[in-house]
Amino acid sequence: MKKHIAPVPLDKASRLLxxxxxxxxxxxxxxTDNVMAVSWACMLDYAPPKVTVVLGQGAKTRExxxxxxxxxxxxxxxxxxxxxxxxxxxxLADDPEKLKKSGVTLFEMDAHDLPFVAGCAAWLACxxxxxxxxxxxxxxxxAEVIAAWSDTRAFKDGRWHFEKAGSGWRSLHYVAGGRFYAxxxxxxxxxxxxx
Amino acid sequence: MKKHIAPVPLDKASRLLxxxxxxxxxxxxxxTDNVMAVSWACMLDYAPPKVTVVLGQGAKTRExxxxxxxxxxxxxxxxxxxxxxxxxxxxLADDPEKLKKSGVTLFEMDAHDLPFVAGCAAWLACxxxxxxxxxxxxxxxxAEVIAAWSDTRAFKDGRWHFEKAGSGWRSLHYVAGGRFYAxxxxxxxxxxxxx
Numbered sequence: 001m002k003k004h005i006a007p008v009p010l011d012k013a014s015r016l017l018x019x020x021x022x023x024x025x026x027x028x029x030x031x032t033d034n035v036m037a038v039s040w041a042c043m044l045d046y047a048p049p050k051v052t053v054v055l056g057q058g059a060k061t062r063e064x065x066x067x068x069x070x071x072x073x074x075x076x077x078x079x080x081x082x083x084x085x086x087x088x089x090x091x092l093a094d095d096p097e098k099l100k101k102s103g104v105t106l107f108e109m110d111a112h113d114l115p116f117v118a119g120c121a122a123w124l125a126c127x128x129x130x131x132x133x134x135x136x137x138x139x140x141x142x143a144e145v146i147a148a149w150s151d152t153r154a155f156k157d158g159r160w161h162f163e164k165a166g167s168g169w170r171s172l173h174y175v176a177g178g179r180f181y182a183x184x185x186x187x188x189x190x191x192x193x194x195x
Numbered sequence: 196m197k198k199h200i201a202p203v204p205l206d207k208a209s210r211l212l213x214x215x216x217x218x219x220x221x222x223x224x225x226x227t228d229n230v231m232a233v234s235w236a237c238m239l240d241y242a243p244p245k246v247t248v249v250l251g252q253g254a255k256t257r258e259x260x261x262x263x264x265x266x267x268x269x270x271x272x273x274x275x276x277x278x279x280x281x282x283x284x285x286x287l288a289d290d291p292e293k294l295k296k297s298g299v300t301l302f303e304m305d306a307h308d309l310p311f312v313a314g315c316a317a318w319l320a321c322x323x324x325x326x327x328x329x330x331x332x333x334x335x336x337x338a339e340v341i342a343a344w345s346d347t348r349a350f351k352d353g354r355w356h357f358e359k360a361g362s363g364w365r366s367l368h369y370v371a372g373g374r375f376y377a378x379x380x381x382x383x384x385x386x387x388x389x390x
Contacts, residue, residue, distance in 0.1 A: 018234050019368035019376055020215010039213050042237035044249060044333060052247065052335070054239060078382060085384040134329065138239055138337065140247070160370060173214035173368075173378060175355060178386030181214055183368060184379025187273060189280045191373030 002107070008122065008148040012158040013049040016075060016122045016148060017041065019160075019183060021171035024087060025053060026106070026115045027064035027071040033115040035104055036061040037088030039174040041073060049145040051126060056139055060092040065141065069128045070113075073143075074120040077154070078182045079168035083119075085178060112147065121154035121169060159193055162186070197302070203317065203343040207353040208244040211270060211317045211343060212236065214355075214378060216366035219282060220248060221301070221310045222259035222266040228310040230299055231256040232283030234369040236268060244340040246321060251334055255287040260336065264323045265308075268338075269315040272349070273377045274363035278314075280373060307342065316349035316364060354388055357381070 008016065017023075020042075026035040040054035051073060055062040065071045076084045086102035095101065105118040112125050126143035134140040154161060154169040162170050162183055170182040203211065212218075215237075221230040235249035246268060250257040260266045271279045281297035290296065300313040307320050321338035329335040349356060349364040357365050357378055365377040 015371050018370050020217075020234075022215075039215075040238050042247065042249075043235050044335065050333075052237065054237075081382050082384060085386070131328075133326075138245075140239065142333065158371075159374070160376075162376070170379060172382070175213050175388070176210050176353075177389035178384035179354070179388035180382045180384075181355075181357070182379040182382055184365060184377040187276050187367070187375045187377055189277060189373035189375075191280070193370070193374035194372035 004151045004153055005149050006152050006156070008150050008155070010049055010145060010148065011047060013124060013145050013148040014043045014046055015158060016124060016150065016155065017043050017051065019171065020173060021075050021183070022084060022174040022180065024074045024076050024084065024117050024120065025055070025061055025071050026074065026117055027061050027068060028113065028115050029064040029068040032064060033106055034061040034064055034092050035087050035099060035117055037084050044142060050129070051124065051143050051145060053141050053143070054139050055141055065128060071126050071143070072114050072116055073124045073126055074117050075122040075171055077119065077121050077168055078170040078172060080119055081172060081180060084172055109149070120151070121171065122148065122150040124148045158195065199346045199348050200344050201347050201351070203345050203350070205244055205340060205343065206242060208319060208340050208343040209238045209241055210353060211319060211345065211350065212238050212246065214366065215368060216270050216378070217279060217369040217375065219269050219271050219279065219312050219315065220250070220256055220266050221269065221312055222256050222263060223308065223310050224259040224263040227259060228294070228301055229256040229259055229287050230282050230294060230310070230312055232279050239337060245324070246319065246338050246340060248336050248338070249334050250336055260323065266321050266338070267309050267311055268319045268321055269312050270317040270366055272314065272316050272363055273365040273367060275314055276367060276375060279367055304344070315346070316366065317343065317345040319343045353390065
């Protein structure tokens with residue numbers, strides 16, 4: 001897998017999240033790694049790229065983020081449907097074996113002390129912009145994207161290649177309960193896709 | 196079209212936006228109606244339902260929202276690809292004929308002094324929760340959803356029916372420039388879709 005991973009320039013990072021995929025958020029603190037599923041993740045700015053994520057009060061991963069000030073936001077694939085559902089429905093507090101039972105494999109990226117979920121289509125390393133009022137009143141966290149990467153089989157040269165990649169690479173889009181949609185077909189206006 | 200429009204209970208409203216579609220945001224103030232395209236729209240809470248939208252500084256629709264405190268967030272369809280692109284790329288400030296040239300038809304909903312874009316799959320009437328710091332620093336607006344409706348051909352009984360509705364009803368998912376994706380196929384874990 002790692003031979004397929006390439007950096008994504010920060011000025012293209014918004015393209016990883018614009019289409020509204022379900023995400024996995026991972027974090028590390030004091031020797032504990034955890035992953036949660038986050039549907040309510042959205043871009044906040046282009047340059048530098050920033051994101052918002054809504055992290056519920058009881059989430060263990062949120063605690064790690066509050067302490068470390070960093071997290072990885074990654075884009076899971078259709079092949080990771082079950083993993084994404086499980087990671088979203090099992091709490092590390094209830095089950096210390098959560099990651100193993102969900103089939104999560106973590107890997108490292110040089111120079112980033114963060115856990116990355118293997119098999120995803122893209123990863124954004126994020127640094128929290130502390131905004132206590134938002135965090136406490138709305139569970140809304142804002143962060144700057146400090147680096148991004150993609151698996152080039154899914155996203156390369158600044159664009160998604162869902163049409164060419166196998167169907168297992170398609171992004172997931174959550175509705176409720178166990179229902180997700182995969183992303184579908186590309187639709188271009190005459191202006192087409194910029195470089 | 197109106198015979199196909201039915202209210203969506205507020206406790207199901209998040210299902211309209213969870214899958215991350217591109218949206219159109221419309222607003223009205225002092226006799227002026229406008230519509231803009233907003234990709235960076237996301238749920239913020241379930242009960243009561245709340246949303247966030249990122250509205251750029253220069254957007255005319257943003258001015259209307261700042262003055263009126265309300266807006267409609269609607270979910271355009273694949274059939275409205277060109278309309279969505281045009282609404283996102285023409286400014287009312289530059290072209291007073293923006294809505295006509297984009298092919299936008301507006302309609303009214305009883306008891307709501309707001310413009311609704313015809314032909315969409317769903318509509319959420321929103322009331323801004325004033326948070327000046329977010330609005331001024333990040334262009335981020337928070338709002339409570341006070342009412343919601345769907346075209347029952349696309350969303351009915353609390354769920355999307357993309358598989359049965361014609362392909363023109365599929366939601367749009369923005370990447371960059373003229374490139375969008377339509378939502379694709381439903382993927383269910385064993386738990387399936389809740390009622």
